Amino acid sequence: MLEVSGLVKRFGGFTAVNNVSFKVDQGEILGLIGPNGSGKSTIFNMLSGTLAPTSGSILFGGSEIAGLPPHRIINSGIGRTFQIPRPFRRLTIFENVALAGFYGQGRHSRARAEEAAERSLAMVGLPTDRHASVDGLGAAGLKKLELAKALATAPKLLLADESLGGLDEAEMGQAADMLRNIRDELGITIIWVEHIMGVLMRVVDRVMVLDHGEKISEGLPSAVAGDPRVIEVYLGTDAETTQAAAAAARRRAGVQ
Amino acid sequence: MMGRGRLAAWAVGLAALVALPFVYRDPYHLHILVLILIWSFAYTSWSMMGRFGLVSLGHGGFMGIGAYVTALLWNHLGWSPWIGIPIGMVAAGALALIVGYPCFRFRITGHYFVLVTLALSGIVLQVITATRDYTGGSLGYTPNRAAGTKLWALQFDDKITWYLIALGVWLFGIVVWHWVDRSMARYALEAISEDEDAAAAAGVDVTAEKLKITLLSALMTALAGAIYCQYQMFITPDTVSGIAVSLQMVFAAIVGGLFVSLGPTFGAVITIMLAETLRIGFGTKAVGWDNLVYGVLLVLFIIFLPKGILGSLLDRLKPQRKVPRAHEQEAVQIARPGT
Numbered sequence: 026m027l028e029v030s031g032l033v034k035r036f037g038g039f040t041a042v043n044n045v046s047f048k049v050d051q052g053e054i055l056g057l058i059g060p061n062g063s064g065k066s067t068i069f070n071m072l073s074g075t076l077a078p079t080s081g082s083i084l085f086g087g088s089e090i091a092g093l094p095p096h097r098i099i100n101s102g103i104g105r106t107f108q109i110p111r112p113f114r115r116l117t118i119f120e121n122v123a124l125a126g127f128y129g130q131g132r133h134s135r136a137r138a139e140e141a142a143e144r145s146l147a148m149v150g151l152p153t154d155r156h157a158s159v160d161g162l163g164a165a166g167l168k169k170l171e172l173a174k175a176l177a178t179a180p181k182l183l184l185a186d187e188s189l190g191g192l193d194e195a196e197m198g199q200a201a202d203m204l205r206n207i208r209d210e211l212g213i214t215i216i217w218v219e220h221i222m223g224v225l226m227r228v229v230d231r232v233m234v235l236d237h238g239e240k241i242s243e244g245l246p247s248a249v250a251g252d253p254r255v256i257e258v259y260l261g262t263d264a265e266t267t268q269a270a271a272a273a274a275r276r277r278a279g280v281q
Numbered sequence: 282m283m284g285r286g287r288l289a290a291w292a293v294g295l296a297a298l299v300a301l302p303f304v305y306r307d308p309y310h311l312h313i314l315v316l317i318l319i320w321s322f323a324y325t326s327w328s329m330m331g332r333f334g335l336v337s338l339g340h341g342g343f344m345g346i347g348a349y350v351t352a353l354l355w356n357h358l359g360w361s362p363w364i365g366i367p368i369g370m371v372a373a374g375a376l377a378l379i380v381g382y383p384c385f386r387f388r389i390t391g392h393y394f395v396l397v398t399l400a401l402s403g404i405v406l407q408v409i410t411a412t413r414d415y416t417g418g419s420l421g422y423t424p425n426r427a428a429g430t431k432l433w434a435l436q437f438d439d440k441i442t443w444y445l446i447a448l449g450v451w452l453f454g455i456v457v458w459h460w461v462d463r464s465m466a467r468y469a470l471e472a473i474s475e476d477e478d479a480a481a482a483a484g485v486d487v488t489a490e491k492l493k494i495t496l497l498s499a500l501m502t503a504l505a506g507a508i509y510c511q512y513q514m515f516i517t518p519d520t521v522s523g524i525a526v527s528l529q530m531v532f533a534a535i536v537g538g539l540f541v542s543l544g545p546t547f548g549a550v551i552t553i554m555l556a557e558t559l560r561i562g563f564g565t566k567a568v569g570w571d572n573l574v575y576g577v578l579l580v581l582f583i584i585f586l587p588k589g590i591l592g593s594l595l596d597r598l599k600p601q602r603k604v605p606r607a608h609e610q611e612a613v614q615i616a617r618p619g620t
Contacts, residue, residue, distance in 0.1 A: 075478055095481035111479035113472040124468040129484030135465060178484050 026051045026214055027072075027182060032081035032091075034067050034238075041067045043238040044081075049182070054208055054215045056225045056246070059235035060258065065218045066108060068235075069184050072216075073105040074098040085182070099129050104180030108187045108218075110167035112159045118170060119155045122146055122177045129178025138177075145176040148211075149203065164191045168200065176207070183207065185217045197221065201228045226250060234258075298448055302441040311440040317546075317553045318447035319509050324537070324545035325454040326501035327530040329461060330494045332539045334474035337495075338527040339380065339398030340502050342405035343373040345522025347503030348510035349409055349416060352424045355434070357415070362435040362511055370503040376401070377499035378492060385491040388477070399524065406523035421517035424510065435511045443512050450508055451546070454501060458542045461494070470494055525572050532575040536582050538589030547591040 027049040034042040042064040049055050057065050070076040072083060074095035083091040090098050099105075113121050119142055126141030127133075146153045149169040162170060168191075175183055185204060192200060201224045207213050219225040226232070226246040234242040234249060236258040242249050249255055250272075302311055327340050350369035354360040360368075380401055384394055409416050416422050427434030437443055461467055469490045472480040477487050510516045519525060533552045538544025555574060559567040586593055 073482060075481070094486070095478075096484050096486040099482065099484040105482050107479065107482070111476050111482075113468075113475050113479070115471045115475060116468055120468050121472075124465070124472055124485070125483035127465045127484075128469060128486075131484075132465075138465070174483055 026086060027216075028082075028084040029068075029072075030082050030084075032068065032071065032083065033079045034064075034071060034076060035079045041238050042071070042078075045235070045238070045240050047233055047240065047243065049214060049216060052208065052212060052214055053230040054204065054217060054228060056229035056232040057216055057218045057235065058220075058222060058225065058232060062237075063235040064238040065235055066186060067238075069105065069186050069216075069218060072098075072184055073103060096128065099178050099180075100131050102179070102181035103184065104129070104175035104178045104182070105184040106168075106171040106175050106186050110171040112162070112167060112170055114159050116159070117155060118151060118157045118159055118162070119146070119153065121159065121170060122173045125174040126177035126179075141177045141179065142173075145173040148176060148207070149173045165196045165200075168192065172203070172207075176211075176213075180213055182214045182216070185215060187218050187220055197224050201225070204228060222250075295452070299445070302444045306441075308440050311444055313553060313557060315440065315443050315447045315512060317549045318444075318451040319505060319512065320533070320553060321546040321549035322447075322451045322454040322508070323502055323505035324530050324533045324548055325451075325458055325542075326498050326505060328534040328539055328545045329458065329498040329501065331531065331534050333470040333494065335491065335495065336395050336531065337398040337498075338395055338524060338531065339377075339401035340498070340530050341402045341522045341524060341526035343377065343499045343502040344506035344509075344526060345405050345409060345518065346373040346376065347506030348516050348521040349422065349506075350503075351507040352422055352510050352516065353415060355424050361433050362507065363433070366435075366504065366507040369507050370500045373499045373503035373506075374496050377495050381492050381495045382488070385488045385495075390477075399527075402522070402524045402527045406518050409518040409522060416518075419518055421515055423515050436514070447508070447512070450504070455542055455546075457497070457501065461497075462542070466490060466493070528572065528579075529575060532579045534589075535587075536578060536589055538592030538595075540588060541592050541595055544589050544591045548589070551590075 029048070030046040032042055032045045033040070045064070045068065047055075057068070059065050067076065071078045071091070074090070074093055074097070077092040081091065082089060085098075085101060085103065088101075090101060090103075093101075113124070116124065119139075122142040122145055123135075123138045126145070127135065127138035130137070130141065143153045149172050151166065151169050151173060159167075159170070172185070175185075204215055204217060205228050208215055217225060217229060229246060231244065232242075232246050232249045233240060234252075234255050241258065242252045242255045244252075301314075305311075323340075323344060327337065330337060347366070347369040350372050351362050351365040354365035354368060355362060380397065383389070384397055389397060410418050413419075424434075424436070427436045431437055437446075469480065469485045472483065472485060473487050473490060481487050506521050509521060513520075529552060533548030534545045535548070536551055537546065537548025552571070552575070556571045559570050559574075563570070582589065588596065
């Protein structure tokens with residue numbers, strides 16, 4: 026469904042993403058991990074059109090989308106969330122999502138947008154009441170709103186950017202389950218960028234690891250978690266913690 | 282949501298406004314009312330984009346184009362204002378697109394957008410002044426008196442006709458304001474004013490949405506200029522264009538209230554009354570004082586009453602109305618656009 030080849034992004038003399046290629050199949054959840062500054066968000070920004078790649082190709086459903094403006098990419102069926110939630114505080118929760126439902130689906134009709142908003146809000150577990158203000162939402166609520174906005178654009182591929190940062194353990198588990206439900210029930214393919222390895226490993230089908238803008242490992246969660254290169258670079262400063270995390274991830278993946 | 286009661290109130294208010302000149306005929310007061318209505322329309326036009334954080338100081342330019350193009354076509358080519366006004370509007374709209382497109386495409390926002398539009402005001406003023414062989418320069422310009430039918434020339438001697446025309450144009454502005462307010466475009470523009478990237482990620486074509494509202498605003502402002510010219514039958518570069526006129530629009534819209542439909546109208550009542558008071562009270566000694574007063578008041582309002590007089594009053598009257606907290610930050614938005 027998505028085929029990325031030779032993707033490069035340079036900012037002046039700094040190469041943020043260096044020759045990264047990968048594929049995403051219909052219906053899978055691909056985890057994208059890597060330390061801070063490894064290029065995960067830059068890849069996301071190129072996939073969603075916020076940044077234009079320096080070179081390389083992004084084929085989505087067979088057509089080239091590299092360098093298209095964001096609204097056209099969103100309309101072609103890619104939805105995204107932001108690492109730090111970016112709600113529109115001057116609109117109500119419902120209006121936030123209805124906006125995405127209207128413009129994200131090629132501006133059909135208001136009725137259809139509001140229907141999409143109701144469905145998306147129900148899916149993530151937010152109230153569908155039309156007057157609720159964004160100001161009433163906490164960290165978890167804002168993450169849900171971010172997800173509802175992306176879902177309202179009726180994506181075939183969802184780019185979920187570090188959706189669990191700032192949540193407690195229970196909320197994290199719920200959020201991970203929600204991503205899996207979205208895939209299972211709506212058939213939406215997902216690329217999930219995340220710092221927190223444990224939860225991610227439990228849900229994803231495949232993992233890709235980035236370091237310094239390059240792909241260093243890719244494969245099944247259990248295999249990647251045991252990859253010495255990954256253990257070395259991922260949170261590299263404290264080897265003991267990393268190995269413990271990797272072992273925990275392996276255990277969870279094994280149980281599943 | 283417009284309830285039955287509100288609709289009824291609007292209907293009664295409108296009926297009273299239409300009936301007014303037939304009951305009350307004092308020509309000076311009618312003249313003041315016509316001015317208030319025409320300027321209200323201009324301020325409403327400005328607020329169409331101003332309320333979304335697109336602070337333009339170029340609207341004096343659009344107004345000047347509307348007024349001068351209409352008058353020039355009439356005097357030089359004998360084209361009726363019925364043709365001249367649409368041409369003036371198209372000219373202003375084209376200029377708005379020419380200036381707007383690169384600004385929006387390359388994300389010139391905040392202070393920089395204000396500066397670009399400020400230049401636009403200045404340029405239009407300079408062009409009118411410099412082409413004095415055609416426009417009369419800073420001495421002003423008068424459309425030729427019509428020899429034939431008054432309707433064709435859009436020139437009327439009686440105040441009642443003008444009052445009704447101005448009322449119609451003003452009402453048109455209010456209707457368009459509400460139309461935009463209830464459209465999905467308002468959601469998009471509110472979103473854009475907060476966070477352009479997030480709006481784009483929701484599927485909004487940011488450049489196109491900003492261009493559309495700018496075009497609408499410029500077209501309406503040019504119409505206001507043309508109507509003002511036809512009513513006054515005398516225009517100077519300083520009364521219909523330039524930075525002073527632009528600032529006056531910003532002032533009136535903010536003082537009246539940017540986020541309520543009648544806010545700019547309320548602002549017009551204040552600016553026109555202020556200008557008239559100064560003119561009558563101090564005569565020629567007070568030329569330009571109104572601009573000074575505007576400047577001082579503008580600063581005070583942005584700091585202490587960012588929702589304007591009418592906006593704040595309405596909030597007071599309806600404490601149960603849900604007001605997004607972000608609106609209270611509006612002062613910052615306008616005082617420091619783009620932050």
